[in-house]
Amino acid sequence: MADTTLLLGQTLSFRADPFAAGVAESAVHVRHGGVALRDGLIQETGTADELRARHPGATVRDYGDGLITAGFIDAHAHFPQTAMIASWGKRLIDWLNTYTFPEEMRFADATYAAEIAARYFDLVLANGTTTVCSFCTIHPESVDAYFSEAQARGLRMLGGKTCMDRNAPEGLRDTPQSAYDDSKALLEKWHGAGRLSYVITPRFSPTSTPEQLAAMGALWAEHPDCLMQTHLSEQVDEVAWARSLFPEARDYLDTYECHGLLGAGAVFGHAIHLEPRERARLKEADASLVHCPTSNTFIGSGLFDMDGLMREGQRIGLATDTGGGSSFSMLRTMAAAYEVAQLRGRALHPAELYWLATQGAARALRLDHRIGNLAPGIEADLVVLDLASTPAIAQRSTRANDIWEALFPTIMMGDDRAVSAVWAGGRCVQPAASAG
Structure with a gap:
């Protein structure tokens, strides 16, 4: 001892x-x-x-x-976007195509992935963050780099292979079957290894076919002890795009729900432009919402309804969303959450901000019994x-x-x-x- x-x-x-x-x-x-x-x-x-x-x-x-x-606990981030944080002048869809997707294509190179993973953990630890839930890229190499670096440092980290089979460059698309197979293999390799947790990770419904979303839903049903993370209702034009791609869906949330991707353990980043039905279903399902304020202001997404959602009893955490978010610091993220709430007429108390960045984020990741x-x-x-x-x-x-x-x-x-x-x-x- x-x-x-x-x-x-x-x-x-x-x-x-x-x-x-x-x-x-x-x-x-x-x-x-x-x-x-x-x-x-x-x-x-x-x-x-x-x-x-x-x-x-x-x-x-x-x-x-x-x-x-x-x-600090960062409940939604993209470690592969480390090198292109603070990229100028685009809204979500153009920002993905101009900056994010070209950078993420580099993560097929295991050496580059390992270099960025080491740099990323140096940056988050310097800012007091001890746990992150991160999207990786479609490449298994990116997941291996992220978890290998975290394991070497003895950190509690969560992450998963991003899955997308449409509306992305050829070098960043997988298939429903390869997404399932790669995710399952990575899950079996890393989930529960030391302080690591695998998270099933469809990027968002516009970049996955119904078949791929169904495959991710099937994998989650087979491994319900894992979390599932994705994006929801970040920008108005993104919501319209999702609705156009899934005309049979009742709303954006339904594009996930009808494929088995809504439930306890679901972690939805952003959740700004929600319909009343979506808010009711998220609460009923006990899913988690993650507020990413520096990203929401930097990319011009909108103002998260912290006060209203908390009054409903939603499960909410806080996150940097790097590199859409403009800082690796959860202190800066708390400050931005305060500013966003002020614009909606609610001054968040320092205790509320600090809780969101620690116990609230842990609760959103179903880890408040551990961290x-x-x-x-x-x-x-x-x-x-x-x-x-x-x-x-x-x-x-x-x-x-x-x-x-x-x-x-x-x-x-x-x-x-x-x-x-x-x-x-x-x-x-x-x-x-x-x-x-």
Whole structure:
């Protein structure tokens, strides 16, 4: 058995959903707190004095005023788009054809795929993200590169081979049968290997024939312990395109539902332009929706209805959607979620934003029993934030009257400079210069 490690500093955890229970009943802040880690798990939390007394022989990392929380969870991303993030001037369909598809064709090269996977994990860890649910490309090489790199680093990661057999360049199309066969082989190879989870991944219904969607539905039915991820109602013209390709469908969601791709464990990115029937069915099916605010504003998609969907009791997480999203940082993503909600007349509380980026995203990925919080038995994936990482943030946070006023400037203005340390599986994977 490994020795106990104590991380000391301020701590922030959640005992409930702040959207449902309110901030006072849901969030727990300990000014002089700590977390005890052993064997890759959180053993206990408490005050610094309590933990020091109970673990006299422990290795201690004292982060002073640093804020220790669960690591960030990015519930929808495209790691193959790393190199073409922040590409100018296109809306969704033109953006895919101009930037995304040419870049994704390069992932047939296993060496290139491995290079980008390593760069991607360097970037997300530097920004405090410890778990991602990513689309790969149609190439099995891209999936192998993503999971191999994650496994070597001991990270909890989710991903899957993107499947599409129409409305894409020849070098990025598979078939219903090859999509099924490749996905099944990759699933059997990677799902449950260490901290890895395979996700069945049709890109979106406009790039899959009914036959391919049915094949993905069949695979999911055979492996219901896997998640299924795709895109839904991101832009108005995309919704119209999907409806034109599936004239018998009641709406965009029905293009998935009629092929067995709606249910608990379905994870739909974007979900901006939803019809009333779709909202009702998503709630009834207990599917997950993932808000991607920097992408939605960058590509001009629209404003996600966080307040209305949360009031309905939808299961919602938060994500960067890199490279359609314009940042690898979940801090920047929280800031954008705040701005989008403001445009819809609702000021999200810092506790709500932080919950979305941790426990909410874990819940959307059906992993809130394993990651996304500070609690005994939860995997020790943690981030330590410096709440005075820049002069601008420091001068604002010194005026704070409580943890939320201290944290909010970092949410709105913070970047990788705010990340003092990152722990994954109980190991420090991002060095902390300020640790004692």
